[in-house]
Amino acid sequence: xxxxxxxxxPYFGISFGLKGLAVIVLGGLGDIPGAVLGGLxxxxxxxxxxxxxxxxxxxxxxxxxxxxxxxxxQGLLGRAVVQKV
Amino acid sequence: MAAFIATYGFLIVSMVxxxxxxxxxxxPLMAGQLSLxxxxxxxxxxxxxxxxxxxxxxxxxxxxxxxxxxLEMAVGGLASGVLAVLVGVPALRLRGIFLAFATIxxxxxxxxxxxxxxxxxxxxxxxxFPSPSRPSSATCGLPRRCSS
Numbered sequence: 094x095x096x097x098x099x100x101x102x103p104y105f106g107i108s109f110g111l112k113g114l115a116v117i118v119l120g121g122l123g124d125i126p127g128a129v130l131g132g133l134x135x136x137x138x139x140x141x142x143x144x145x146x147x148x149x150x151x152x153x154x155x156x157x158x159x160x161x162x163x164x165x166x167q168g169l170l171g172r173a174v175v176q177k178v
Numbered sequence: 179m180a181a182f183i184a185t186y187g188f189l190i191v192s193m194v195x196x197x198x199x200x201x202x203x204x205x206p207l208m209a210g211q212l213s214l215x216x217x218x219x220x221x222x223x224x225x226x227x228x229x230x231x232x233x234x235x236x237x238x239x240x241x242x243x244x245x246x247x248x249l250e251m252a253v254g255g256l257a258s259g260v261l262a263v264l265v266g267v268p269a270l271r272l273r274g275i276f277l278a279f280a281t282i283x284x285x286x287x288x289x290x291x292x293x294x295x296x297x298x299x300x301x302x303x304x305x306x307f308p309s310p311s312r313p314s315s316a317t318c319g320l321p322r323r324c325s326s
Contacts, residue, residue: 152290155283
């Protein structure tokens with residue numbers, strides 16, 4: 094990663110960590126096939142951003158995560174948790 | 179006293195701002211839910227104040243009127259409140275860790291927007307703020323900016 098921009102810094106991992114968090118929640122928490130699917134969906138969505146909007150690419154995974162959480166709060170493949178009261 | 183404020187005023191203001199931000203995170207936590215969205219509203223209010231001061235309210239020369247500062251605060255608060263309703267109504271469905279993730283996602287979206295939009299000045303932000311107090315070498319609010 095540091096080689097691709099020819100500098101390195103202590104904060105380089107943060108954007109990847111947050112994106113990974115978005116991936117696991119998007120696919121469904123605790124669901125391994127869901128994590129794989131979430132990674133594919135987020136990676137492809139980021140890759141298909143048109144080049145004139147390339148500056149906003151970092152926001153795409155989080156926008157997707159927000160929308161998916163509002164439509165399916167348990168994630169793409171997650172099982173709906175029945176709350177016992 | 180003037181020397182004390184000149185030296186530590188910026189620090190004290192930063193401390194109070196951080197304390198208010200921390201309280202705004204603690205309020206939903208007291209209700210049992212971790213909502214991390216308030217840095218987004220904090221950022222929106224700050225950006226609105228900055229944009230109004232540097233680009234909109236630039237009519238008068240000389241001292242910046244205090245009433246405009248109060249107007250900026252009111253506009254920033256209202257805009258943040260409207261955004262909070264827009265985000266909060268759909269987020270009412272979420273609980274626990276999913277609410278935390280959704281609000282982190284919201285703050286990240288806002289961060290990327292503020293780093294890239296023209297109106298926010300991109301990563302370098304806004305500069306040359308007008309001052310409501312009389313700027314002089316003795317009572318300059320920001321020691322770091324005044325030295326240059």
